[in-house]
Amino acid sequence: MTKKDKAKAYWKENIKYVLILLTIWFSVSYGAGILFKDELNTFKVAGFKLGFWFAQQGSMYVFVILIFVYVRLMNKLDKKYGYDN
């Protein structure tokens, strides 16, 4: 692989990760917390209606997890392509 091809391949994999993680980011906040909140509110977990819980708690926990997953994935990817110096 030339230097340029390597950079391209790395970028492609990065974009794939970003798109997957942002899909989850969108689903928990705009999906579960806003657009489908009323449907989810028919379910209850302890005292929380589920849509309300996603909007005021759950989505934020998922945000934190998403970033740390990205950190891990990218550290591995950097290593794979030798960009981890």
Next chain:
Amino acid sequence: MIINSIIAAIGVQDWTYILVGITFTLYIGIAIWSRASSTKEFYIAGGGVSPWANGMATAADWMSAASFISMAGIISFAGYDGAVYLMGWTGGYVLLALLLAPYLRKFGKFTVPDFIGDRYYSKTARIVAVFCALIVSFTYVAGQMRGVGIVFSRFLEVDINTGVIIGMLIVLFYAVLGGMKGITYTQVAQYCVLIFAFMVPAIFISIQMTGNPIPQFGFGGELADGSGFLLDKLDGLSTELGFAEYTEGSKSTIDVFAITLALMVGTAGLPHVIVRFFTVKRVRDARKSAGIALLLIVLLYTTAPAVAVFARTNMIETVSDKPYTSMPEWFKKWETTGLISFKDKNEDGNIQYLANKEENELTIDRDIMVLANPEIAKLPNWVIALVAAGGLAAALSTAAGLLLVISSSVSHDLIKKVFKPSISEKGELVAARLSAVGAVVVAGYYGIHPPGFVAAVVALAFGLAAASFFPAIILGIFYKRMNKEGAIAGMVVGILAMLLYMIKYKLGWFDETLPDKSEWWFGISPEGFGTVAMLLNFIVSITIMKFTPAPPEDVQDIVENIRIPSGAGDAVNH
């Protein structure tokens, strides 16, 4: 035993003096220890900050007087709708970590206009960016100085203006002396103070009401007195008094969507947040510290909605249909500050707190929900005083971060990069310090003489950042073909659209009276309009780009280079 009785004997005011005194001494000590001796230290703390320190500093930088003092109160009055702030002010960090921070760190300069100016090979682009950074930061910083003044006046019973001046002097001392280096390490200390001050009362109250020491679980739990789930009870109390059900809210779905998106994207576009990621050593540190920052922020942000529920329930139960004469001491105390007011309309001697404006007899300022919460829950004096120290830490840390953006915009982006490139390193450092002094004085002036529109405008700083920076930075990284013509046109159109909508529908300067909600475009409030203005920016940028020449080779090379994490050397002094 003896120590316990001594602690109990000290009054709230003395505790406040003690805690505020200790924390201020700490901040000043840190500032003296971490003086900046070069522009690199002044702008980006030398570029060697560890991911944890940067994460803590970012969290303190981010959580302002509004997050600490006002947010839980806003949520407790808005119910479900408060989610726009919770998701909006945290979700932006996902965008920052995945789309901005690593690349801007690799780019490795000092400011956001640096990136815009170099990536779009244009002085005009840089100046437009400086202008946007100044508008965003000034609207935001005035609110912080005001916050400092309010905390001082309520807890130490000094005049608000004296409070603002004391706050100004403290910030002046460590921002001017230490620059980013001093600010970073004071922010680390301020994070510890503010999170402790927020969590302690929340935990106490959670145990009191639900028996669960973790507020995040407590507010979904059952009440300690066995009368069912707390949230069900609050829903019931709210509807009884004529309010919307707490867990339902009353904003339209499209508006909730638009506000959340504007706040998220605005967060990712705020210069004082972005610049924090220039201070770490490597690209991987930038990613990691974004994660740490969000973790530390979410600790407070997931507690706030619990505090909101506890405070609202407590408050309704204490006042609703109770005789005015039986009100506890805190009620009278906050009444004298004008934050609570009671007018016995039906003259029955009882307090009617109702949604119906005609019959409602009680008005409560939402800031009280956090400030008076410990008193309402009858917590010990030192906990009440702790809230004052926490509020000050939140306001000062954010103010300092913003002041640094303002001073570096002037000394680096305008003086060094545009007007006087020949200025020496020493000269630029002096200019940076002088601009910091100037910025503190202006911010203090607006803290003492707040123009009527400040409070209304602070929330809109996010819309302005969303409409201007975010698209220009994203396109600059992810779209190699994006050129200066497109980016400049996009930023100008975006920020103008946001300003005009704000002036028309928030400030009402174009009409005799403020236009009604029904006239909002697509039913989107001014707070949510940043989303529309951002889309407009993207559309204009891409359209103009199609009809204008591609950026030169060397700029395209910059883009390829920032996409690769390795070799992120120290930020070079250029």
